[in-house]
Amino acid sequence: MKLHIGNMYNIFDAHRNEADAERMTSYMLNKFPHFGIKAKPRRELTKKHNQGLELPPNDFLSFAKNCFKYPEREMHHYCLDTLHAFKNTFSSGSLELIEYLITHNSWWDTVDTVSNLISTPIFKKDKEFLLKTVLEWKDSENMWLRRSAIISQLKFRLDSNTELLSAAIESNLGSDEFFINKAIGWALRAYGDYNPEWVLGYVKSTNLEPLSYKEAVRKII
Numbered sequence: 529m530k531l532h533i534g535n536m537y538n539i540f541d542a543h544r545n546e547a548d549a550e551r552m553t554s555y556m557l558n559k560f561p562h563f564g565i566k567a568k569p570r571r572e573l574t575k576k577h578n579q580g581l582e583l584p585p586n587d588f589l590s591f592a593k594n595c596f597k598y599p600e601r602e603m604h605h606y607c608l609d610t611l612h613a614f615k616n617t618f619s620s621g622s623l624e625l626i627e628y629l630i631t632h633n634s635w636w637d638t639v640d641t642v643s644n645l646i647s648t649p650i651f652k653k654d655k656e657f658l659l660k661t662v663l664e665w666k667d668s669e670n671m672w673l674r675r676s677a678i679i680s681q682l683k684f685r686l687d688s689n690t691e692l693l694s695a696a697i698e699s700n701l702g703s704d705e706f707f708i709n710k711a712i713g714w715a716l717r718a719y720g721d722y723n724p725e726w727v728l729g730y731v732k733s734t735n736l737e738p739l740s741y742k743e744a745v746r747k748i749i
Contacts, residue, residue: 529587533594533603536577540565540602543573552601559635560601570602574609583610585617589625596632604633605641612645620657622650627673634672636707643679651680655689662692666699671708674700678711682718690726693719701735712736713743724748 540563549564556562565573583591588611595607608629629642651658658680665677677696681688693715700708713736720727731744 529583529591530594532577532581533591536574536606537598537600537603539573539577540570540600540606543569556601556635556637560604560633561599563600563602565602567605570605571609574606578610578613581610581613583614585614585619585622588614588622589628592625592628601637604638608638608641608645615645615649618646618650620650620654622646623657623661626650630672630676631670639672639675640679643676643682647676647680648683652684659689659692662696666696671705675707675711678708678715682715685719685722688719690719694730697734701737703737706739709737709739710743712740716740716744717747720744720748 543563543565545564547564548566549562552562552564553560592607592611595603595610598604611625626642626647629646630639651661662677662680665673665680668674668677674696678693678700680696681693697712697715700712703709716727716730727744728748731741736744
């Protein structure tokens with residue numbers, strides 16, 4: 529598996545674009561170097577390279593750790609794109625994997641991708657696991673786990689558990705973290721697409737930070 533990952537690195541390196549790499553690295557506040565490969569061609573290279581790849585669930589975490597050893601951001605997204613192809617095998621037993629992906633090389637792009645591509649398929653089919661996990665994450669010392677708790681139901685529409693959403697938000701009220709306050713507004717806005725009355729009532733009765741409030745109601749008011 530290390531050889532397969534290393535070969536992917538070499539393929540990305542062969543497609544390096546220095547001008548785009550500089551722009552992409554700057555956009556990410558210089559937190560990670562880049563090859564300069566945009567999302568669509570990156571996914572095309574990934575799909576071609578991974579043809580016939582067999583990756584049993586017991587190897588997911590090892591695969592992730594090996595991908596995350598590389599500094600270039602495209603390798604971290606390669607990991608997530610690859611794992612998503614095996615989403616039908618995700619289960620509550622994938623918690624260690626999910627938490628590793630959230631808490632390592634952490635920034636909004638991968639953290640939110642983990643929520644969208646990896647956590648959501650598990651949480652949708654196991655609501656008890658969703659409840660247990662969010663109740664643990666919402667009070668975590670790790671800011672990215674707290675953000676993940678807040679946005680854990682973005683795609684649930686009217687199936688959202690509003691009590692759980694409220695609990696995740698209220699554990700993080702008064703935060704001075706941009707990514708927490710943004711997540712609160714984003715989660716409320718997403719649910720507001722389907723239940724604006726509930727969201728309007730919630731923001732009126734909750735002391736949200738200005739950023740959270742603005743994000744929550746900008747498609748309603």
